Amino acid sequence: MSIKKHVKMGLSALALSVSFHAMAAEDPIKVGILHSLSGTMAISETALKDTMLMLIEKQNAEGGVLGRKLEPVVVDPASNWPLFAERARELLEKEKVDVIFGNWTSVSRKSVLPVVEELNGLLFYPVQYEGEESSENVFYTGAAPNQQAIPAVDYLKNELGVERWVLAGTDYVYPRTTNRILETYLKDQGVADADIMINYTPFGHSDWQSIVSDIKSFGSAGKKTAVVSTINGDANVPFYRELGNQGVSASDIPVVAFSVGEQELSGIDTAPLVGHLAAWNYFMSVDNDANYDFIDAWVEFKGDEKAVTNDPMEAHYIGFNMYVEAVKKAGTTDVDAIKDAIIGVAVPNLTGGIATMMPNHHITKPVLIGEIQDNGQFSVVWETASTVAGDAWSDFLPGSKDLISDWRAPLRCGNFNVVTGKCGGSAEVASN
Amino acid sequence: MSIFRLLAGLALAWCLALGPAVATAQVQDDTAQTLLQRLAEANNAEKSKVLKQIAESGDERARSWLEAFAGGKLATVKSSGYVVLVTNNTGRNWQVASAVTGDSMGEMSRRDLDSIRVNNALRSQVEGILSVVDLTVADHRTRRAAARHLLGRVDAVTAPLIEERLEVEENDRVRDLLANALAIHQLEQGEINAIEQLSGSLNSRVRAALNNAASSDDPAIAAAAEKALASIEQKLKLNKAAETLYFGLSLGSVLVLAAIGLAITFGVMGVINMAHGELIMLGAYTTWGMQQLFPGQPGLALILSIPAGFMVAALAGIIIERSVIQHLKGRPLETLLATFGISLILQQLVRTVISPLNRTVVTPEWMSGSIMINEALSLTLNRLYVIGFALVVFAGLMLIMRRTRLGLEVRAVTQNRAMARSMGIKATKVDIMTFALGSGVAGLAGVALSQITNVGPNLGQNYIIDSFMVVVFGGVGNLWGTLVAGLTLGTINQILEPWAGAVLAKIMVLVLIILFIQKRPRGLFPQKGRAAEG
Numbered sequence: 001m002s003i004k005k006h007v008k009m010g011l012s013a014l015a016l017s018v019s020f021h022a023m024a025a026e027d028p029i030k031v032g033i034l035h036s037l038s039g040t041m042a043i044s045e046t047a048l049k050d051t052m053l054m055l056i057e058k059q060n061a062e063g064g065v066l067g068r069k070l071e072p073v074v075v076d077p078a079s080n081w082p083l084f085a086e087r088a089r090e091l092l093e094k095e096k097v098d099v100i101f102g103n104w105t106s107v108s109r110k111s112v113l114p115v116v117e118e119l120n121g122l123l124f125y126p127v128q129y130e131g132e133e134s135s136e137n138v139f140y141t142g143a144a145p146n147q148q149a150i151p152a153v154d155y156l157k158n159e160l161g162v163e164r165w166v167l168a169g170t171d172y173v174y175p176r177t178t179n180r181i182l183e184t185y186l187k188d189q190g191v192a193d194a195d196i197m198i199n200y201t202p203f204g205h206s207d208w209q210s211i212v213s214d215i216k217s218f219g220s221a222g223k224k225t226a227v228v229s230t231i232n233g234d235a236n237v238p239f240y241r242e243l244g245n246q247g248v249s250a251s252d253i254p255v256v257a258f259s260v261g262e263q264e265l266s267g268i269d270t271a272p273l274v275g276h277l278a279a280w281n282y283f284m285s286v287d288n289d290a291n292y293d294f295i296d297a298w299v300e301f302k303g304d305e306k307a308v309t310n311d312p313m314e315a316h317y318i319g320f321n322m323y324v325e326a327v328k329k330a331g332t333t334d335v336d337a338i339k340d341a342i343i344g345v346a347v348p349n350l351t352g353g354i355a356t357m358m359p360n361h362h363i364t365k366p367v368l369i370g371e372i373q374d375n376g377q378f379s380v381v382w383e384t385a386s387t388v389a390g391d392a393w394s395d396f397l398p399g400s401k402d403l404i405s406d407w408r409a410p411l412r413c414g415n416f417n418v419v420t421g422k423c424g425g426s427a428e429v430a431s432n
Numbered sequence: 433m434s435i436f437r438l439l440a441g442l443a444l445a446w447c448l449a450l451g452p453a454v455a456t457a458q459v460q461d462d463t464a465q466t467l468l469q470r471l472a473e474a475n476n477a478e479k480s481k482v483l484k485q486i487a488e489s490g491d492e493r494a495r496s497w498l499e500a501f502a503g504g505k506l507a508t509v510k511s512s513g514y515v516v517l518v519t520n521n522t523g524r525n526w527q528v529a530s531a532v533t534g535d536s537m538g539e540m541s542r543r544d545l546d547s548i549r550v551n552n553a554l555r556s557q558v559e560g561i562l563s564v565v566d567l568t569v570a571d572h573r574t575r576r577a578a579a580r581h582l583l584g585r586v587d588a589v590t591a592p593l594i595e596e597r598l599e600v601e602e603n604d605r606v607r608d609l610l611a612n613a614l615a616i617h618q619l620e621q622g623e624i625n626a627i628e629q630l631s632g633s634l635n636s637r638v639r640a641a642l643n644n645a646a647s648s649d650d651p652a653i654a655a656a657a658e659k660a661l662a663s664i665e666q667k668l669k670l671n672k673a674a675e676t677l678y679f680g681l682s683l684g685s686v687l688v689l690a691a692i693g694l695a696i697t698f699g700v701m702g703v704i705n706m707a708h709g710e711l712i713m714l715g716a717y718t719t720w721g722m723q724q725l726f727p728g729q730p731g732l733a734l735i736l737s738i739p740a741g742f743m744v745a746a747l748a749g750i751i752i753e754r755s756v757i758q759h760l761k762g763r764p765l766e767t768l769l770a771t772f773g774i775s776l777i778l779q780q781l782v783r784t785v786i787s788p789l790n791r792t793v794v795t796p797e798w799m800s801g802s803i804m805i806n807e808a809l810s811l812t813l814n815r816l817y818v819i820g821f822a823l824v825v826f827a828g829l830m831l832i833m834r835r836t837r838l839g840l841e842v843r844a845v846t847q848n849r850a851m852a853r854s855m856g857i858k859a860t861k862v863d864i865m866t867f868a869l870g871s872g873v874a875g876l877a878g879v880a881l882s883q884i885t886n887v888g889p890n891l892g893q894n895y896i897i898d899s900f901m902v903v904v905f906g907g908v909g910n911l912w913g914t915l916v917a918g919l920t921l922g923t924i925n926q927i928l929e930p931w932a933g934a935v936l937a938k939i940m941v942l943v944l945i946i947l948f949i950q951k952r953p954r955g956l957f958p959q960k961g962r963a964a965e966g
Contacts, residue, residue: 038780210929221639238885247801274503374504379504
């Protein structure tokens with residue numbers, strides 16, 4: 001009798017544990033990957049999809065998280081902004097993913113934003129952007145303007161003695177907002193109107209002759225001149241080529257770019273560009289063992305000795321590790337629990353420092369200025385002494401300087417106005 | 433003064449490298465190693481001093497060290513601090529050689545090396561040192577480049593050296609540049625007489641110096657500088673106009689190249705081919721492919737790409753024509769949709785098979801840089817070649833259409849298909865040949881475009897609208913119209929761009945075309961006669 005009872009108990013315990021294990025095995029953590037694999041943006045976003053796959057593979061090899069495996073769910077929004085929203089909805093409603101890593105352009109993020117807020121999802125956004133946004137459901141692992149543009153301008157001003165500024169950008173929201181911030185910042189510092197030249201070009205602009213010629217004559221006014229470039233993606237290649245052809249060297253008029261990374265340079269012969277600058281929070285050339293390990297893993301994953309790493313890839317690396325830590329901390333993948341748990345989570349970045357998730361859903365990052373080398377890499381010439389915390393609301397725009405974002409209880413507000421003491425920001429920002 | 437020794441030493445080193453050894457100024461190897469190690473450990477201000485010491489050492493290896501440093505090719509081995517020259521810095525493992533002995537040390541992992549950091553200021557300093565040395569080189573082009581480099585970079589130390597050099601320099605242009613370089617320095621020291629020397633120059637550094645002087649506290653200098661600037665400004669205006677014209681022609685020739693294939697398939701045959709841009713893209717990718725086949729010979733590969741690009745695109749054209757377009761004859765809307773589909777398929781095919789990333793197409797040496805007409809006007813070489821290429825392609829097409837049997841048959845079929853067939857012309861064959869010709873020319877455009885823009889899956893999309901615009905503006909079915917329209921639109925665009933901005937200029941050109949088409953629906957050169965009714 002007792003033996004029978006014992007056996008029965010044992011069996012049921014076994015069944016319970018089996019069913020528990022079976023449940024764990026059947027119930028992986030689903031990671032949505034929302035990056036364009038076709039269309040214009042495929043050039044930049046495909047590498048990010050692969051980065052995520054690599055990180056998930058590695059995490060699974062280490063046993064997953066909380067004993068659960070991670071399962072990637074890849075969709076292709078095809079560089080089509082409204083399709084981003086549709087695919088995000090599909091990921092959250094149909095696939096029931098626990099978290100989404102995705103987007104590149106600001107306009108695609110803006111399109112996904114209402115969907116993740118409505119369905120209470122989690123989105124990790126890995127690209128440097130113009131700021132002026134803070135959502136409860138989005139984690140911005142790329143740089144805000146105060147983590148890239150402002151320090152770069154400071155470097156040009158203080159280290160190179162630049163007094164005349166060309167703000168050149170592609171005609172869309174990121175360059176326009178960034179240039180507005182920079183213009184205010186420069187004027188606050190006493191730069192005259194006549195010493196600022198602003199130029200916008202369409203996407204994919206390829207004929208830079210007259211613009212480069214204009215920059216040249218703007219630069220011959222006797223003051224040290226620099227170009228601050230928010231020119232997007234591969235339009236940079238013909239721009240740099242034209243600079244080289246017209247004989248504008250980095251020692252005459254340096255160009256500091258915010259959207260040119262190792263990936264973009266891999267498409268051109270960089271010999272004429274040596275000395276031009278870029279500001280990022282990560283460079284592939286950073287001398288650090290964690291970085292070398294990451295590069296080795298990436299080269300192996302891609303099976304291509306020439307594969308390059310770049311800043312948004314590092315942002316995904318940080319974002320993914322932060323998510324994993326937050327899940328461990330919260331002990332669950334419940335979205336609300338993660339939102340609370342992730343604030344304050346600190347993980348190592350690839351440049352030898354620590355990235356911490358701030359209450360405004362931005363992270364701390366070092367700012368690096370690199371000069372282009374003839375091998376398509378950057379050599380770091382300057383970096384901030386410590387990491388800089390991302391500021392969602394720029395201090396240099398009239399409507400946003402009074403706003404702060406803090407997603408911790410009890411405030412839980414993305415645009416708290418410190419002057420009026422109300423959550424909801426100002427009318428000017430709302431109209432953006 | 434030590435700097436004299438430095439430059440004399442360097443000059444000597446340079447002579448030694450060229451000529452027979454007369455005397456050897458050689459620093460002991462371990463001294464050299466210490467010197468380089470100090471360079472590695474120093475901060476930027478100290479690096480500048482160490483660089484001077486290296487130049488001063490008179491060592492015959494100094495030049496190679498300075499050049500390597502400026503190129504970011506000096507590194508230290510982390511474990512030992514030994515300084516090495518990096519001979520190949522691509523990938524994760526670098527080829528290194530001992531900086532002191534020059535012996536190859538094989539491959540080392542990037543992890544074990546510490547690059548010696550260089551920045552623009554230090555690079556500029558090294559270039560300055562080397563430029564002064566280069567002034568004594570036999571080749572006058574090197575001397576000229578060096579003299580140009582010294583404009584605005586002369587200091588109290590180098591000024592006497594340049595004065596000395598000025599007395600023995602034989603080449604007029606080098607002399608002029610040196611005199612200007614010296615005058616800029618003198619002007620900075622407050623010598624008003626220097627302005628006279630500078631007043632004729634169109635060089636931008638000279639202008640920068642004069643602009644600085646114009647805001648000087650000394651009213652006499654400011655006035656003289658203003659006057660010099662005014663006279664320069666006059667000359668500059670003319671050059672500016674010539675430059676704009678050149679920019680316009682060059683943009684125009686790109687438009688002509690992109691559109692001329694379409695002028696045949698759309699203009700002559702009446703097929704709305706939305707995949708035209710992708711045929712251009714195929715031509716560009718062929719160039720990339722040829723450069724992969726002939727590594728190290730980008731020039732040869734580029735020349736071979738001309739026939740290859742034509743063939744590849746023509747073949748693709750034939751396949752498109754046979755498989756899709758021939759079944760949709762006389763149904764323009766369906767043709768438009770079908771070819772649009774083909775264009776998407778081709779783009780994604782390239783993305784999947786080759787890579788979504790842009791491919792590097794190397795510009796051969798003889799196409800880089802520019803021809804300098806004067807200090808203010810220089811014509812970029814790659815653009816110049818593209819203008820020439822566009823004209824040659826146009827002339828070739830005109831010849832084919834006017835002087836060959838194929839051209840005659842094409843014209844016959846397009847004017848009256850039924851009549852031409854009854855005269856024994858195989859209309860189907862002519863269709864294939866015409867479409868292949870138009871597609872092949874698009875391939876040629878791709879070869880040319882690979883030299884001025886990105887070679888990537890989206891290449892074609894950027895040109896398809898412009899191409900249709902040019903063909904419609906020029907008058908459908910007229911090759912001359914395409915040429916004139918392309919060059920006109922290019923020039924108008926470049927005239928508008930400086931004051932309207934690139935975005936607005938593009939919109940204005942489009943508005944202009946819309947208005948023009950309202951007035952003259954058949955474009956600049958409408959077809960006359962019976963074909964026009966077609």
